Amino acid sequence: MMNYDLYWSFRSPYSYFIVPRLLEIQRTYDVDCNVRPVYPLAVRAPEFFDARDPLWTPYLLRDTTRQAEFLGLPYRWPRPDPVRMVAGDYRVEQPYIHRLTHLGVAAAERRRGLPFLREVSHIIWSGEVDNWHEGDHLRQATERAGLDYDELSHAVDNDADRYRAIVEQNQRDQREAGHWGVPMMVFGGEPFFGQDRVDQLVWRMEQQGLSPAK
Template sequence: MSHVVDLYWSFRSPYSYLVVPRLLELERDFDAHVNVRPVLPIAVRQPEFFANSDPLWFSYLMRDCVRSAEFAGLPLRWPRPDPVVMDFATRTYPKDQPHIHRLTRLGVLAAEQGKGLAVLRAVSHLIWSGEVDGWHEGDHLAQAFAKAGCDLAEMDAVQMAEAERLDAAIKQNEADQREGGHYGVPLMVYDGEPFFGQDRYDQLVWRMRQKGMAGR
C-alpha cells in the first residue's frame, strides 16, 4: 500500500508553487501517493489577516519567496494578475474575486480525476513563473490544462454546473486542514503529522522513510 500524504494547497501561494515539483518526484521515486486537497488562500478565508499583520511580514515574504525560488532553481515573479484581487493601499481584499474561486474548483476537479498534481504543476508554473503576462487571457490556461491531460472547456462547464458541490468540498478541505495541524499552505499531513511549508519537504520524506516508505 502506498504511503499517502494529504496536500493542502493554494493557487495564490508562491511556496505551494515551489513544492509541487518535489512532490511529483516523491510519487515518481517512492511508493507514495499525494492526495491533492485545494483550499482558498488565507486572504479569502480570513480577509483581515494581512490588514492586521506587521508590515515586515509581507516585506519578508516577498524577499523570501524570491530567494526560495532561486534556491530551488525555479523562475518566480509575482503573478500578473494576482489570483486574488487586493487593494494595496489598505491591504484589504474585496469580496468579489474574479479568479481564485474558479481556479480552486478546477483544482478539486483535477484531483477527482486523478490529475491533481499534474494540474497544480502546469497551472502554478503558468501563474508564477513570469513567462507570460495575463495568464488568464487567451488560451494560456487551456494550454496549461492540456499539458496535464485535461480539457479546460469541459472542466469549466463542470465547475460552473457543480459550483455548490465543489465549494462544499473546498470547505471540507479547509476544515480538514485545520484538523491536520495548521492553517497555512502548503501543508502536508502524513500519518497524522503536519509538515507546514515547502522547506519541510525533506523532513516529510525522512519521516515517511522512517515508517517504511520504499523506493520504486
C-alpha cells in the same frame, strides 16, 4: 501504496515552489499525493491582514525571490494576482481564485492533481506569462497536465456549490490536522507545514516502510 494529503493554494508562492519536489517524490517512491486545494488566507480570513506588521510584505518578497533562486525556479509575482485587492482590502469580488481552486479539486478527482498544480502554478508564478487568465493559457496548461479543459470547466462551472463545499471541507480538515497554512502535507495524522518540510515528510514515510516506485 502510502499516501498523504496536500493542502495547497494557487495564491501561495511557496505552494508553487513545492510541487516539482512532490512530483519527484511520486516518481521515486511508491506513494500517492491526495491533492486538497484550499482558498488562500486572504479570501477565507482577510482580517488576518488588517494588522500585519509593515515588515511582512517586504520580507515575503525578499524570501520568495531568494527561495526561487535557490531552487532554480523562474518567479515573479503574478500579473494579475489570483486574489484581487482594492485599496489594501481583500473583501471585494474575486473573479479568479474560486474558479482556480475548484478546477484544482476537479483535477484531483481525475487523479491528475499534482500535474495540474504544476502546470497552472507555473503560468501564474513563473513570470513567463502575463495575463495568465486570458486567451488559452489555462487551456494549454490543463492539457499539458493530461486533462480536457472543456470537460473540467463544464464540471466546475455547472456545480460550483459542490466544489465550494469540498474546498470548505478541505479547510476544516486542514485545521483539524494541526495548521492553517500552505503548503501543508499530512501523513499518518502528522502535519508538515511549509515547503521546507519535504525532507522530513520523506524521512517519516521511510520510517513507516516507504518503498521505491515499481
